[in-house]
Amino acid sequence: xxxxxxMWASAEKEAxxxxxxxxxxxxxxxxxxxxKVGEGWFWTINIDSxxxxxxxxxxxxxxxxxxxxxxxxxxxGKLQCFIEMVVEVVDGLVKDTFHGKSKLIxxxxxxxxxxxxxxxxxxxxxxxxxxxxxxxxxxxxxxVVPTADLNTTVGMALCVFLLIQYMGIKHKGVGGFFSEFxxxxxxxxxxxxxxxxxxxxxxxxxxxxxLRLFGNMYAGELIFxxxxxxxxxxxxxxxxxxxxxxxxxxxxxIWTAFHVLVITLQAFIFMMLTIVYLSMAAEHH
Amino acid sequence: MNINLTLVIQGLAFFATAWLVMKFxxxxxxxxxxxxxxxxxDGLAAAEEGKRALASASAKQxxxxxxxxxxxGGIRDRAEKEYASILEKAKSDAIAEGSRQKAVxxxxxxxxxxxxxxxxxxxxxxxxxxxxxxxxxxEIDAKAHKDLLDDLISEIxx
Numbered sequence: 001x002x003x004x005x006x007m008w009a010s011a012e013k014e015a016x017x018x019x020x021x022x023x024x025x026x027x028x029x030x031x032x033x034x035x036k037v038g039e040g041w042f043w044t045i046n047i048d049s050x051x052x053x054x055x056x057x058x059x060x061x062x063x064x065x066x067x068x069x070x071x072x073x074x075x076x077g078k079l080q081c082f083i084e085m086v087v088e089v090v091d092g093l094v095k096d097t098f099h100g101k102s103k104l105i106x107x108x109x110x111x112x113x114x115x116x117x118x119x120x121x122x123x124x125x126x127x128x129x130x131x132x133x134x135x136x137x138x139x140x141x142x143x144v145v146p147t148a149d150l151n152t153t154v155g156m157a158l159c160v161f162l163l164i165q166y167m168g169i170k171h172k173g174v175g176g177f178f179s180e181f182x183x184x185x186x187x188x189x190x191x192x193x194x195x196x197x198x199x200x201x202x203x204x205x206x207x208x209x210x211l212r213l214f215g216n217m218y219a220g221e222l223i224f225x226x227x228x229x230x231x232x233x234x235x236x237x238x239x240x241x242x243x244x245x246x247x248x249x250x251x252x253x254i255w256t257a258f259h260v261l262v263i264t265l266q267a268f269i270f271m272m273l274t275i276v277y278l279s280m281a282a283e284h285h
Numbered sequence: 286m287n288i289n290l291t292l293v294i295q296g297l298a299f300f301a302t303a304w305l306v307m308k309f310x311x312x313x314x315x316x317x318x319x320x321x322x323x324x325x326x327d328g329l330a331a332a333e334e335g336k337r338a339l340a341s342a343s344a345k346q347x348x349x350x351x352x353x354x355x356x357x358g359g360i361r362d363r364a365e366k367e368y369a370s371i372l373e374k375a376k377s378d379a380i381a382e383g384s385r386q387k388a389v390x391x392x393x394x395x396x397x398x399x400x401x402x403x404x405x406x407x408x409x410x411x412x413x414x415x416x417x418x419x420x421x422x423x424e425i426d427a428k429a430h431k432d433l434l435d436d437l438i439s440e441i442x443x
Contacts, residue, residue, distance in 0.1 A: 041289065042289050042290060044287075044289040045289065046291040050294050053295055061302065064306055065305065065306075068311075071314050071316070072317060073316075073320030083314060087315060103307060103312075104307060107306040110310075110311065115302060151288060152291070155293065155296030156295065156296065159296050
């Protein structure tokens with residue numbers, strides 16, 4: 001689909017005489033910086049997503065592990081207070097939802113919330129700033145927000161999916177876990193129905209987790225791009241530029257303010273659903 | 286929007302991050318929080334204990350003050366009684382001493398008066414004898430008339 005759009009874009013570009021245009025601008029912005037590591041569609045790496053995600057991981061680990069290393073039970077510093085606040089909120093949520101004992105769920109939830117928030121927050125950087133800088137240094141394509149890349153969200157959702165299965169096996173045993181496929185929730189008499197329902201249930205979780213986050217972030221990025229399009233190819237001498245420019249400023253401001261809520265909420269939802277799924281997996285039906 | 290190798294990298298990176306946090310981050314931070322909560326709880330308990338100790342100490346203090354006050358009252362009462370009794374005794378002693386001395390003085394006065402009277406009687410008898418001698422111009426034999434004279438003297442002294 002990307003290739004199609006790109007072909008269309010280049011056709012458009014040619015038609016416009018190489019001066020670019022709205023469509024090319026948008027398509028350009030939605031194209032990843034990619035590295036091909038082998039033959040076939042799979043063997044490509046969206047290097048921009050990977051780099052920005054690793055940068056956010058570095059920030060997150062520096063915060064959490066740095067605070068953990070210097071953590072004191074005496075009077076905490078401001079940074080420790082902040083991290084402790086987040087930790088306590090996450091801990092409270094996990095304890096409210098999950099009534100077993102697990103060393104895994106709370107740190108996982110903390111990681112999901114803070115890391116997703118940090119990655120989403122990259123959307124707050126003006127949409128053209130980093131791609132323009134990259135362009136100046138010879139990189140043609142750059143997408144900044146890793147969570148607006150389906151690969152990132154599906155990767156995280158699949159991790160959560162595997163952990164759900166792990167929790168199920170750990171808490172019910174291998175036999176209990178697999179017999180539940182056939183016996184719950186309607187009883188063993190209609191085993192095929194149980195199996196079908198279970199498969200759908202399990203498959204829907206990673207799909208909904210990943211698509212929800214991806215969709216929100218992708219749409220958010222797209223709207224930033226569309227707002228940026230307002231003054232595309234404008235010149236300072238034109239009166240329309242000034243009118244559109246002020247509209248762009250207002251629209252950008254409103255959308256940024258709104259998007260701050262969206263990125264926080266999406267990070268929270270991803271975390272909360274993970275907690276709920278993992279606790280459900282640990283409970284007997 | 287194609288899915289590619291990025292998915293695997295992102296998934297593994299995410300998992301590794303969560304694992305690092307679980308291993309080296311969460312336990313330390315959570316441990317610090319729990320330790321601080323315990324510290325605060327202990328501090329509050331100690332404060333409560335201190336308050337209770339203060340209350341019992343002040344109750345004890347009141348008790349001691351009350352005891353001391355009642356003891357002091359008892360001592361004062363006894364002292365007053367003692368004072369009164371000493372005063373009473375001194376008064377009665379003084380009165381007794383006074384009346385004794387008065388009696389002694391009276392007795393002395395009486396003795397003195399008696400003696401004076403006796404002397405006076407003797408003198409009068411002598412004077413009477415001398416007067417009688419003058420009257421009869423002759424010596425009266427004192428020895429011969431001694432009985433008579435003594436009678437006379439005692440009669441006068443009476």
